[in-house]
Amino acid sequence: MSEQFEPKIVGFFCNWCTSTAADMAGTSRMQYPANVRPIRVMCSGSVDPSYIIRAILSGADAVMIGGCHPGDCHYISGNYKARRRVAILKSIFDTLGLEPDRIFLDWISASESKKFVKTIAEYTEKVRNMGPNKIAQRWDI
Amino acid sequence: MSLSDKINKLCEQALEKEMVGGIVTLKKTADDSAMHCLITEQSELEGTDPLIPFFPGNVANFVKKLTRITPTTDKILVILRPCEMRAVVEMVKLAQIQNQNIIWLTFDCPGTIPRSDVRGEKIPDSHEFFSDAMNSDDKIRTICATCDYVRADTGDIGFLSFEQDAPFIAYTEQGKKFLNELGIEFIEKAVTDGLDKIIARRIENENKLYDKLNKQVKGIDNLVAAFAGCVNCHNCMTNCPICICRECFFESEAMDFAGDMFIELARRKKGLRAPTDLGVFHIGRMSHMTTSCVSCGACEEACPEKIIVGQIFKWVAANVQKVFDYSAGKKWEDELPLKTFCEEELEQVTGIE
Secondary structure: OOOOOOOOEEEEOOOHHHHHHHHHHOOOOOOOOOOOEEEEEEEEHHHOHHHHHHHHHHHEEEEEEEOOOOOOOOOOOOOHHHHHHHHHHHHHHHHHOOHHHEEEEOOOOOHHHHHHHHHHHHHHHHHHHHOOHHHHHHHHO | OOHHHHHHHHHHHHHHOOOOEEEEEEEEEOOOEEEEEEOHHHHHOEEEEOOEEEOOOOOOHHHHHHHHHOOOOOOEEEEEHHHHHHHHHHHHHHHOOOOOOEEEEEOOOOEEEOHHHHOOOOOOOOOHHHHHHHOOOOOOOOHOOOOOOOOOOOOOOEOOOOOOOOOOOOOOOOHHHHHHHHHOOEEOOOOOOOOOHHHHHHHHHHHHHHHHHHHHHOOOOHHHHHOOOOOOOOOOHHHHHOOOOOHHHHHHHHOOOOHHHHHHHHOOOOOOOOOOHHHHHHHHHHHOOOOOOOOOHHHHHOOOOOOOOOOHHHHHHHHHHHHHOOOOOOOOOOOOOOOOOOOOOOHHHHHOO
């Protein structure tokens, strides 16, 4: 039997919510798949689409962005802007015939450590089923 | 009187009456092609023809330079194509052009011939070109043949070149005042009789183009093949009126890594293409500017490798702008999609499925 595919997921998590939720999950000794590589950013709105593209092209199987729930952004509207940017990027991927599902945005507040664990588990499973990201293994792009 | 003479006469009078300090128009160059030129004297009108069916680059880039530090003291008349006017509208929204002292004159555009057909060849006579354009899109750039924005009504003055007697039209109060002072006859309500046939044909062409790209560019193998020749010259970006960053992310040190990182990337990717960052640059640029892409095709004209980058960006931009129900550069009042948001929208983007 072949080994199970373990996807690499790059996570851009907002300092004020999802990163704190990850922290709380850790201090509460909750288990979640180790497939995600968290990067703390100050706001989901600070994630430029080119960071996502670079991750997808340089070896990540998926990129996850975690931000504050609508209305809760520490900087008032960063998460709404993140949502627009992700919508643009998903549209581009869709048009070009790449896989928009490898980009994932969700709202996880600082107190939602359970949701954090559940989301990571579900998304890891989904990416595992999608299989390796083929574009990351091409030398010519 | 030819169509060009009619506009040139307006220019002559405007300069004579000192109503403008300068005019930006197309002027024939030594190699029999054309470039944009800022003229300030009547005598410099020799050799100018705003209707030359050639696109040497988007004039909006020059107007940006002209007004970046301060707007001019005198009024400037800028004669431009509809796609260039779309770029102007976007650039004003992006705070790149100060337009308070500019009079925009847009003409109904027949399209332009590709640069590759111009060098060393004589550009077709602009007057004849208009009558040919009524019936066929064979000679023009693909990006023009698939463009249904033949007329821009966002300027001050329009020149309805396809209509009977080719009248001037005033779109704004400033345009009306300008034409009145010149004593030039104009109409105030647009007619579109001459355009319907062209627009219908162009829409058909556009759909055909998208079908073709869906077959030939969509999918990772096709996409890589389409951009395979890219030499990373960034000409497409330099010539793009919408790429406005003074320091481009894709030319910054963020693109540099320690040597070992390149080795690591090459291991992961089973080799590393040089020049690097092909996909990061093109897809990244799409993510930055397709909300405002006006499909002028300046990028494609500037590409030394003949990549159909303008057509691909037009296709991607059409879908991106659809998401926000936005059409770049067509209306002054619509807000830039990246500058605004709604609290309740795009629910399909968040969460798993």
